[in-house]
Amino acid sequence: MKMNKLTVAILIAMLVGILTGQGYRMFAPDQAAGFASDITLLTDIFLRLIKMIIAPLVFTTLVVGIAKMGDTRTVGRIGVKTLGWFML
Numbered sequence: 001m002k003m004n005k006l007t008v009a010i011l012i013a014m015l016v017g018i019l020t021g022q023g024y025r026m027f028a029p030d031q032a033a034g035f036a037s038d039i040t041l042l043t044d045i046f047l048r049l050i051k052m053i054i055a056p057l058v059f060t061t062l063v064v065g066i067a068k069m070g071d072t073r074t075v076g077r078i079g080v081k082t083l084g085w086f087m088l
Helices: 005-027 029-038 040-067 072-087
Strands: none
């Protein structure tokens, strides 16, 4: 079984993160809560960036899908429904 290099790198990074977190929690339990509160800004930024990318990604996917249909009657009917669902 051949694995992609990126997949292997992601899995290794996840394991290193888990081990680092567990080690920090085991060897410095009094500082773990302070560390967690210190990085809340980073987690908030990350989650807001994810939320910010979802709407344009969905919209562009719908636009490209509609543009590849070809038939104008079908595009018009489905386009109106799609934009309605997107606005809703």
